[in-house]
Amino acid sequence: MPSRDDDTGGTPGGPPDRAAADRELLARVRAAPVLAGPLPRFDPDTAPDTPGPLFAGWLDRALTDGVREPQIMTLSTAGEDGTPSARVLILRGVDSADCAFVFAGDRGSGKGRDLAARPVAALTWYWPAQGRQIRMAGPVDVLGEDATRQDFLGRSARSRAAAFTGRVSTPLGGAEEYERENRAAEALVAAEPDRVPAGHTVYRLRAGAAEFFQADPARHHLRLRYTREGDRWTRTLLWP
Template sequence: MTPESSPGSSPAAAPPADQANSLRQWLRSLPMFPAALPPLDVAALPTTPDELFLRWLREVAAAGQPAARVMTLATRGDDDMPAARNVLLTALDEHGWQFATHASSPKGRALAAHPFAAATYFWPVLGRQVRLTGPVLRLSADAAARDFRERSETARASILVGHQSEVLAAPDAYQAAFDRARNALHDNPALVDPEWAVYALAPERVEFWQGSTTGPQTRALYQRVGASWAISTLYP
C-alpha cells in the first residue's frame, strides 16, 4: 500500500467516467495517510500478536480512527468463491479474535462447511494494517447468549428477524417482522435467538504493516509454533 499522493493533499475533482487516464490520475491524487506516521520498532516487539494488536487498537482509537474494531472477514462462500464482508470485533481472549452472526447466515454456513478465514484491519489514521489467517471455532451457546443479551434492543430485534442476505420482497414486510420481534423482547427480555453464534478466529499467522510517508514501510510477521510464536520481519 505505497502512498501515491502527497500526505493530506486535496484530491482533484472526480473526472468523467469515460476518461480512463483522468481517472487514473484522480485515483493517485486521493490522500492516503497523515504526513507524520509512528514507526514500528521491530527490535522491541512483544512476544504475542495479541499484545501488539491491542496496543495498536488503543492507539488508533485514541488517534480518532472511526470504526476501529471493524475487520474485513474473508471466507469460502457457498459457491466456493471468496466472500468478504465487514464484522465487528466483540472480544479477544485465549480463543482468538471473536465476532458474531447468525449460524444460518451466508458466513455462518461458509464457516460450518470450511472453518477457516482471513481477516484484515486497516487503520489509515496511523497508516496501519493487520492481517490474520487461521481456523475458526464456533463458541458455546452460553457465549452466544451473553453476546446477544449485551446488544441493544434494536440490534436484538433485528437479529431476531433473521433472513440475512435473503431477498426482501417488500420493505413493509421487514418492518412488520421487526415490530413483532421488538414486541417479543418486551414480553420476554431474556429471549435469545437460538441461531445466534459467536465465532473465534484463532490465527496461525498475524502480520502487522506500518506505513511510512518518509521512508521504508515495516512488516512484522507472527507465526504460531506450538504454543508460542515465531517472529520475523518481511520485505515491505
C-alpha cells in the same frame, strides 16, 4: 464535477457517458492523498514475542488517537467450493494471551455457511489515520451457549430487534417488508427480553499467523509476521 447529494451514480440532466465519468473518477482517486501522515512509528525490534499483546497495544493506541470504529474488521471466508467472500463485522472480543478474536453472526448467513463447511478464516483491520494494517488467519471454533447468550443479551434492544428482523442473507422484498418485520421483532424483544435467535452464533478465530504493517509516508513500510508453531511464535520481517 457538480456536487450531488445522493450516491446512486445517477447522472442528472442527460444520458450517462460512463467511460468519461470513470476517467474523471479515476483522476480524482489518483489525486487523493494516501499515507500522507504524520503516522505513528513502529519498531519491530522492540515488538512483543507474541502477537496478541501487539494487537492489543495497537488497538489501544487507535482508540486513544480517536481512530473511527477501530473495532470494525473484514472477515474473509471461503465456501465449500473455495469461492472467497468477505464482509465487515464488529470485533466482539479479544483474548490477547492466546491471540484469538471473537465475532458473531447468524449460522444461516453466508459466513455461517462458509464456516460450517470450512472452519478457517482471515481477519483484516485497516486504520488509515495511522497507516496500520493487521491481518490474522487461523481456525475458527463456535463458542457455547453461555457465550452466545452473553453476547446477544448484552446488546441494545434495537440491535437485538434488528437480529430478529427477517432472515439475514436471504432476499428482501422492499422497505415495507422490512418495516413490518422490524415492528414484529421489536414487539418480540419487548415481550421476551431474554430470547436469543436460534441462529445467533459466536465464533472464535485462533490466529496461526499474524501480520502487522506499519506504513510510512516515505514508503519505508514495515511488515512483521508472526507464525504459531505449537505453543511458540516465530517472528519474521517481510518485504512490504
